[in-house]
Structure formats: structure tokens, C-alpha cells
Amino acid sequence: MSLPTNSDSKLNLVSQTKSFGGWHKQFSHASSSVKGEMRFAVYFPPQYETKKDLPVLYWLSGLTCTDENFMQKAGAHRMAAQLGIVIVAPDTSPRGDDVANDEGYDLGQGAGFYVNATQAPWSAHYHMYDYVVTELPELIEKEFEVSSKRAISGHSMGGHGALMIALKNPDRYSSVSAFSPISNPMDCPWGHKAFSAYLGEDQSVWAQYDSSVLMSNAVDLVPALVDQGLDDNFLQEQLKPEALEAAAAKNNYPLTLNRHEGYDHSYYFISSFIDEHFKFHAGHLMY
Numbered sequence: 399m400s401l402p403t404n405s406d407s408k409l410n411l412v413s414q415t416k417s418f419g420g421w422h423k424q425f426s427h428a429s430s431s432v433k434g435e436m437r438f439a440v441y442f443p444p445q446y447e448t449k450k451d452l453p454v455l456y457w458l459s460g461l462t463c464t465d466e467n468f469m470q471k472a473g474a475h476r477m478a479a480q481l482g483i484v485i486v487a488p489d490t491s492p493r494g495d496d497v498a499n500d501e502g503y504d505l506g507q508g509a510g511f512y513v514n515a516t517q518a519p520w521s522a523h524y525h526m527y528d529y530v531v532t533e534l535p536e537l538i539e540k541e542f543e544v545s546s547k548r549a550i551s552g553h554s555m556g557g558h559g560a561l562m563i564a565l566k567n568p569d570r571y572s573s574v575s576a577f578s579p580i581s582n583p584m585d586c587p588w589g590h591k592a593f594s595a596y597l598g599e600d601q602s603v604w605a606q607y608d609s610s611v612l613m614s615n616a617v618d619l620v621p622a623l624v625d626q627g628l629d630d631n632f633l634q635e636q637l638k639p640e641a642l643e644a645a646a647a648k649n650n651y652p653l654t655l656n657r658h659e660g661y662d663h664s665y666y667f668i669s670s671f672i673d674e675h676f677k678f679h680a681g682h683l684m685y
């Protein structure tokens with residue numbers, strides 16, 4: 399499989415590996431949103447060789463992750479290959495020696511929270527919202543022969559990102575799903591730390607990136623699926639699915655939220671239920 403195909407490609411191929419009859423590839427490129435190099439991974443299912451309009455699922459990973467965690471640990475390639483869905487997984491933040499960072503794992507590199515930072519020093523590079531919503535899909539749809547039918551999913555910080563982005567851009571996504579999302583970032587320690595650093599102290603700005611606030615006010619409704627493990631160490635303090643559930647109930651939002659006894663926050667949980675998420679998205683992407 400020879401990719402990228404167009405002669406003015408802006409992508410550098412970093413690696414390629416055959417998987418379930420398709421290809422897992424990593425690319426780097428100069429990003430205008432984050433003003434630096436970004437890396438992302440794509441899984442091309444086998445159907446990509448002959449069909450030029452496959453839909454794309456965007457996957458947003460959690461704290462400490464790169465483009466690699468989901469692709470290596472979620473066991474998603476088998477179902478993507480079966481259903482004919484392309485997967486795109488970006489890194490979780492800008493990276494590099496000239497990019498601001500923090501000693502904690504929950505702020506800075508590996509912890510971009512999918513917002514556009516307005517506060518120094520973060521505002522120089524941390525524009526992950528623009529990157530995921532606009533720049534990356536434009537790049538994917540220009541560089542590869544895929545359709546503009548998109549779904550979005552993610553885990554933990556990436557679950558917050560997926561829900562928040564779909565709720566703010568209902569015209570851009572057919573469906574949204576999340577594993578163990580940070581459901582109400584305005585009201586948990588991870589969210590407080592990240593939002594005060596990236597966005598400042600005005601909580602009306604935080605609310606613009608909070609899925610529970612957005613879901614309670616949504617008008618155009620993107621179907622949503624959430625799975626949550628009940629032995630998740632972060633459940634009570636950080637994730638708060640009950641806030642999302644209350645918002646959905648208030649607004650009659652099409653949210654399915656499943657709780658699972660015994661599962662924790664890890665990729666063992668994600669890999670146990672990833673097939674259901676792909677089938678959910680396929681039901682909305684293909685019809």
C-alpha cells in the first residue's frame with residue numbers, strides 16, 4: 399500500500415505495520431494550529447485498497463498517552479477491518495523542548511485537554527481543540543481518499559475531548575462515544591488544574607468546554623454512548639458520570655451510559671468493550 403498518494407503531501411511517514419489485512423501507519427507533520435510538529439496514527443482497514451469513501455473514527459487518548467496507546471492496546475483493528483472504518487488517533491498534546499511543560503502527568507505535554515489555551519505560557523502551542531476539530535480532519539480528507547463522515551471517541555481526558563467536541567460541533571460527527579470520560583471537568587481536580595492553567599480563572603470560559611454543561615443545553619443531538627467501569631480508581635473524584643447522566647435526563651439527550659462491575663480505568667476495560675463502540679458508530683456512519 400503506497401501512501402500518502404498526492405504529490406504535494408504534507409505528511410512524513412514514520413512507520414507502517416500490516417494488521418488484520420490493513421495497515422497501521424504513523425505520520426508526522428508541521429501543524430499550523432499548535433505551531434510545531436504533530437504525530438498521529440491511522441489504521442487503514444483492508445477495504446481502503448478498493449473503496450474510496452470509508453468513514454473515519456477519530457480517537458482521543460487520555461493523560462500520559464501518545465498516538466500509540468490506543469492502536470497498540472485497545473484491540474480495535476479487528477473490528478475496524480471487519481466494518482471498514484478508518485481510525486485516526488492524534489497525540490494528546492504538542493511536544494518538544496520549546497513547548498511548555500509541567501512536572502505533573504496531568505498538565506502540559508501528554509495532557510492537552512483538547513482546549514485552545516488562552517493563558518501564557520500554554521497559549522503559544524496548546525491549541526488541541528482547533529487541531530482536532532479543524533486541522534486534522536482537513537488534512538486527513540485531503541491526503542487520503544476517505545469520506546467526510548466522521549465519528550469521535552476517546553478515553554478519560556480523551557473521553558472528555560470526544561464528548562465536548564461532538565457537543566460543540568454536532569454538524570461534524572455522526573456519533574460520539576467515550577470510555578470513562580472526565581464528564582464534568584469544571585468540578586474535578588484534573589479539570590480544575592488544567593482549565594485554570596490553560597484558560598484562566600473565568601469559569602464561564604471553562605463551561606464552554608464542559609460536556610455536562612454542554613449536554614444540558616444541546617439543541618442538535620449527536621447520539622452518545624458511554625461505558626464506565628465501577629472499579630475505576632478515578633470514578634468518584636475525577637470522572638463523575640452522574641453529572642453527564644443528569645444533564646442528559648434534563649435535556650432528553652440520546653445518551654446510553656453503561657456501568658460495568660469489576661472493570662478499572664485501564665485499556666483492559668477499553669479492549670473488553672471496543673467492539674460494541676465500533677458497532678454503535680457503524681450504525682450511524684454507514685446509514
Ligand SMILES: N[C@@H](CCC(=O)N[C@@H](CSC=O)C(=O)NCC(=O)O)C(=O)O
Pocket residue numbers: 459460461462463467471503553554555556663664665
Ligand atoms: N498516574 C498514572 C495516570 C495516568 C493514566 O492513568 N492515564 C490513563 C488515562 S487517565 C485520563 O486521562 C491512560 O490511558 N494511560 C495510558 C495507558 O496506556 O494505560 C500514570 O502515570 O500512569
